[in-house]
Amino acid sequence: MFSIILAFIILNHKLYQVSKKIVIAVDGFSSCGKSSFAKLIAKRLGYLYIDSGAMYRAVTLGFIQNGLIEDGVVKKNDLLENIKKMDVGFSFNPNSKLHETTLNGVVVEEHIRTIGVASFVSIVAAIPEVRERMVELQRKLGVDKGIVMDGRDIGTVVFPNAELKLFMTADPKIRAERRLKELLEKGQPVNFEEILANIEERDHLDQTRDVSPLRKADDAVILDNSYMTLDEQMVWVEKLIEERAK
Numbered sequence: 001m002f003s004i005i006l007a008f009i010i011l012n013h014k015l016y017q018v019s020k021k022i023v024i025a026v027d028g029f030s031s032c033g034k035s036s037f038a039k040l041i042a043k044r045l046g047y048l049y050i051d052s053g054a055m056y057r058a059v060t061l062g063f064i065q066n067g068l069i070e071d072g073v074v075k076k077n078d079l080l081e082n083i084k085k086m087d088v089g090f091s092f093n094p095n096s097k098l099h100e101t102t103l104n105g106v107v108v109e110e111h112i113r114t115i116g117v118a119s120f121v122s123i124v125a126a127i128p129e130v131r132e133r134m135v136e137l138q139r140k141l142g143v144d145k146g147i148v149m150d151g152r153d154i155g156t157v158v159f160p161n162a163e164l165k166l167f168m169t170a171d172p173k174i175r176a177e178r179r180l181k182e183l184l185e186k187g188q189p190v191n192f193e194e195i196l197a198n199i200e201e202r203d204h205l206d207q208t209r210d211v212s213p214l215r216k217a218d219d220a221v222i223l224d225n226s227y228m229t230l231d232e233q234m235v236w237v238e239k240l241i242e243e244r245a246k
Ligand code: DC
Pocket: 030, 031, 052, 053, 054, 056, 057, 121, 122, 125, 126, 150, 151, 152, 153, 154, 202, 206
């Protein structure tokens, strides 16, 4: 009995045994399950998980709160001053054991996930001054390695030397269904068409913007998870992590 328990513990902690700390960049389209996957990898490895999209969402929330977005357009006056004043960070929640996004010291994890923020985040994320500030913060977070960061430009701009780069993709309709389920569970009044349109629009904006457009890094490994469970994705990535962390 003891040996069965021991074997079980060893199997479940296999990923903790990788020898050196690495940087894992997880990029890809929106609503691809990047965050869930990156979070799980970080948990298994005991790494820090950072959702870089949450940082752009927090800035967007700040812009909305400060009245900087009018008729879908960001007012450019006082932009730099506003960005400098915005303190985006993460605080550890001991109950969920996760880092929650903060804006000026206030946890905004729920507020940044609304469709209101989602509708403007691509516009805000395309502003060079915003990106410059966020990339600077992201690099500081990764200075000691042992980090899994997900986003759009992590493997191409933030950590071009990351030991492991993943590029995630999935069918837009499947992504819209997943997102719909998530938002309905949170009680948000949304419908499938609205979500699919938002996803397609964000894909387009993310890929065609001038600054740091979404693209696969040359050395990134593609993961299409349209028909994969999270567990299947974990099994798939395990071998890659072992190789890169040797
Ligand atoms: O991953 P997400 O859907 O929460 O990201 C929100 C927005 O932020 C999305 O429109 C793309 C943008 N983003 C970005 O431009 N660069 C990143 N590294 C992460 C997100």
